[in-house]
Amino acid sequence: xxxxxxFIGAMVALFCGLDRTAILQVMISRPIVAAxxxxxxxxxxxxxxxxxxxxxxxxxxxxxxxAAIPPDDTQVSIASCVIAINLGRLLQVxxxxxxxxxxxxxxxxxxxxxxxxxxxxxINVRLLLSAEExxxxxxxxxxxxxxxxxxxxxxxxxxxxxxVVVIGTFxxxxxxxxxxxxxxxxxxxxxxxALPLIGVAVILGTINVSRALTLFCASxxxxxxxxxxx
Amino acid sequence: xxxxxxxxxxxxxxxxxxxxSWNFERLQGLGFFFALLPGLKKLYPKEKLxxxxxxxxxxxxxxxxxxxxxxxxxxxxxxxxxKGQQPPVEIEEFKEMVAAPxxxxxxxxxxxxxxxxxxxxxxxxxxxxxxxxxLVFLFLYNLIPMLFRISGFIRGYQQGIASVxxxxxxxxxxxxxxxxxxAVVVLGGLSAFLVFQHLQRIDMxxxxxxxxxxxxxxxxxxxxxxxxTLLLVLLSAATIILLSLFWTDVTSLVAMI
Numbered sequence: 355x356x357x358x359x360x361f362i363g364a365m366v367a368l369f370c371g372l373d374r375t376a377i378l379q380v381m382i383s384r385p386i387v388a389a390x391x392x393x394x395x396x397x398x399x400x401x402x403x404x405x406x407x408x409x410x411x412x413x414x415x416x417x418x419x420x421a422a423i424p425p426d427d428t429q430v431s432i433a434s435c436v437i438a439i440n441l442g443r444l445l446q447v448x449x450x451x452x453x454x455x456x457x458x459x460x461x462x463x464x465x466x467x468x469x470x471x472x473x474x475x476x477i478n479v480r481l482l483l484s485a486e487e488x489x490x491x492x493x494x495x496x497x498x499x500x501x502x503x504x505x506x507x508x509x510x511x512x513x514x515x516x517x518v519v520v521i522g523t524f525x526x527x528x529x530x531x532x533x534x535x536x537x538x539x540x541x542x543x544x545x546x547x548a549l550p551l552i553g554v555a556v557i558l559g560t561i562n563v564s565r566a567l568t569l570f571c572a573s574x575x576x577x578x579x580x581x582x583x584x
Numbered sequence: 585x586x587x588x589x590x591x592x593x594x595x596x597x598x599x600x601x602x603x604x605s606w607n608f609e610r611l612q613g614l615g616f617f618f619a620l621l622p623g624l625k626k627l628y629p630k631e632k633l634x635x636x637x638x639x640x641x642x643x644x645x646x647x648x649x650x651x652x653x654x655x656x657x658x659x660x661x662x663x664x665x666x667k668g669q670q671p672p673v674e675i676e677e678f679k680e681m682v683a684a685p686x687x688x689x690x691x692x693x694x695x696x697x698x699x700x701x702x703x704x705x706x707x708x709x710x711x712x713x714x715x716x717x718x719l720v721f722l723f724l725y726n727l728i729p730m731l732f733r734i735s736g737f738i739r740g741y742q743q744g745i746a747s748v749x750x751x752x753x754x755x756x757x758x759x760x761x762x763x764x765x766x767a768v769v770v771l772g773g774l775s776a777f778l779v780f781q782h783l784q785r786i787d788m789x790x791x792x793x794x795x796x797x798x799x800x801x802x803x804x805x806x807x808x809x810x811x812x813t814l815l816l817v818l819l820s821a822a823t824i825i826l827l828s829l830f831w832t833d834v835t836s837l838v839a840m841i
Binding site for chain 2: 375376377378379380381382384386387390391394399400403406407410411412413414415416417418419420421425458461462464465475476478479481482485486489490492494497498500501502503504505508534536537538540541543544545546547548549550551552553554555556557558559560561562563565566567569570571572573574575576577578581582
């Protein structure tokens with residue numbers, strides 16, 4: 355894998371990863387944005403669009419409410435793009451199947467993001483106590499600096515997750531590829547359809563709307579019939 | 585003494601970093617203190633600032649898009665207090681009183697409703713291979729939160745405690761429900777579009793697509809029962825791969841016969 359591509363991915367991972375919790379929250383961290391962004395920088399934006407489409411809805415229903423930390427879909431989508439683009443060029447295989455395999459390997463690794471994020475938030479407790487101490491001593495600037503240190507902790511967690519997902523996927527995919535190559539050729543179309551539908555199903559199952567199922571079925575049926583008949 | 589516009593703008597920008605030091609003990613406490621500090625520095629002498637600042641380092645948690653509304657109102661109250669006027673409620677109490685309800689409304693409206701709605705619409709564009717899909721998502725999603733972040737801060741600062749009434753009048757909990765319902769409708773349409781597009785691509789009869797509603801409902805029920813998304817993804821992927829292999833073998837066997 356090219357070090358330059360890894361670096362580009364790391365920069366996007368850092369920028370988008372911080373948006374998840376620490377700064378802005380303008381949703382550049384969503385897979386539908388982060389994946390096409392990194393893939394565009396690596397010269398294959400359609401791969402990013404494909405990854406973004408498949409991952410976007412998966413954990414959308416896991417809300418970052420209070421102390422809840424959803425799996426890191428940002429790093430999953432960025433790392434999948436970086437690896438899929440590189441391995442696609444290296445192994446000279448069609449991009450669709452390799453993208454799917456990278457994604458299926460990276461998705462479980464997204465749990466690492468939850469773990470590292472949790473650690474960053476625990477370390478930040480110390481910063482809070484330190485800020486309190488500085489404030490009592492009248493060191494206001496130093497108290498403010500503790501907040502920036504918190505952002506640094508989130509940045510380290512983000513880069514850590516990206517590195518783990520990239521290395522894990524990069525090591526596993528070439529081993530698994532020969533074993534599932536044939537199977538993926540036959541199932542890639544269906545898998546591409548299944549991932550967003552699983553996301554929709556999870557949202558449907560967890561969204562707090564009394565008539566969710568009725569609305570969904572009516573909308574699905576109506577849209578499908580319109581497309582079929584018109 | 586009123587805070588200068590420049591100081592207020594400075595505070596608003598700092599509120600964009602509110603969750604930078606999020607921690608399990610006091611959540612956004614340090615971030616809220618960090619955001620308000622430029623204002624507090626202008627209002628209080630150095631010897632009193634430490635005492636006032638310590639109150640802001642306490643527990644604080646609200647929705648990041650509605651934090652500017654709280655911050656604006658708190659600044660107004662601090663301004664009044666610095667002038668020697670006693671606010672109708674203690675600033676600490678006010679902060680605690682509004683933070684949790686604002687968080688609940690914000691979570692439901694923005695995370696639970698607007699985000700799936702914007703994502704659903706953007707995915708239509710992505711499914712068509714339109715590279716602008718991410719920008720469509722960013723535009724649709726950020727329009728309303730940014731409006732809340734800016735106007736919330738201004739309203740909060742202008743009206744102080746009365747900003748709560750402004751907030752109540754907008755009936756945001758109702759809007760949260762409507763947005764969620766709209767999201768479900770859009771996701772229904774998106775699912776139909778993805779299925780129809782897929783069937784056309786593989787030259788399969790279209791009516792089969794109506795059956796796709798069954799696995800979606802089954803998976804939704806499993807998710808409601810608490811089955812993790814990861815498990816659903818892995819099980820579905822394994823099932824699809826095995827079924828595809830089985831189907832390929834069956835068709836080649838039929839061809840041989």
